[in-house]
């Protein structure tokens with residue numbers, strides 16, 4: 464039994480924080496008591512008591528759009544996306560640990576630079592062999608052949624990211640499920656940040672995505688879509704995609720369609736990488752004017768789009784697209800501040816999206832993402848009141864403790 468006393472509890476529901484006591488037994492939260500009385504009476508014997516000294520105790524956060532194999536982290540920036548497979552494996556494992564260090568205890572993959580690596584990583588995390596988040600693993604994200612070498616994922620050397628026609632799509636999804644991927648990502652639209660103008664281009668046909676949906680349902684695997692163009696969003700909604708990333712140019716019809724499926728679908732704008740691109744000062748000789756212009760347009764669009772999606776009850780999730788040298792792993796919490804300052808969230812709303820809604824994304828909404836009796840003990844202890852200031856989460860030194868599945872990844876220093 465572990466008891467956290469003298470903590471300010473943010474329980475993930477959106478209710479204001481309250482001071483109290485939380486008890487953890489094995490891997491579950493067993494009691495949450497505003498005054499601590501119930502816990503003192505029932506559980507205090509033999510408990511390991513941690514005095515939180517007024518810090519905030521909150522659910523672990525969920526990265527809704529993780530790329531563990533995108534190499535750069537705050538500990539180790541990497542200029543190229545491409546690296547030898549052995550180095551890639553170790554780098555991805557390190558990135559996973561960095562997520563945990565920052566209070567991200569679950570991650571939903573939005574694609575990898577390696578076919579099977581995330582499956583093996585998930586096994587290591589789950590068995591306790593390596594520190595890492597609860598993890599929904601994916602495989603290489605797929606788009607049709609671009610007709611040149613300017614590929615979406617510069618880390619892919621042999622056009623492994625390419626997929627063409629219903630038969631190949633069906634085979635890819637079937638095979639991915641067979642080797643253990645839980646989700647696959649298709650690039651329904653292009654990406655102007657990588658190939659100017661292509662965010663408006665569709666990369667798959669209705670027929671191809673219909674087949675994808677059919678096979679995904681049969682194989683029991685989730686579809687996730689990179690979708691900027693309005694028609695890309697509609698293709699994704701119509702064809703059973705579970706998560707749609709970006710959704711930048713969603714029009715009225717796309718919004719109506721998302722709203723109609725709001726209980727099944729999630730939107731993750733991955734806005735952090737856009738802000739990072741706008742903030743980045745390129746070295747002499749590197750011209751990012753097109754990317755910056757596109758980024759400015761995307762951000763302005765999201766300032767209107769995201770509040771409207773939320774008004775319609777669509778679940779919008781933070782984080783995503785970390786792993787570039789200008790947007791490294793470990794910076795994820797910046798998303799929360801962008802959600803607050805630019806996208807109309809209150810700090811509490813942003814935290815709910817990162818925790819409770821994240822639990823729903825992990826398909827564990829009845830046991831993950833809240834501080835409630837019966838819920839899994841994925842818990843973060845943070846210095847200060849994060850419901851007043853989400854930027855506190857950006858500084859690792861404020862993260863006093865990280866517990867995952869009832870075990871400390873980072874143990875607090877003050878104990879009695």
Ligand SMILES: [Zn+2]
Pocket residue numbers: 528530573733783784
């Ligand atoms: Zn991504």
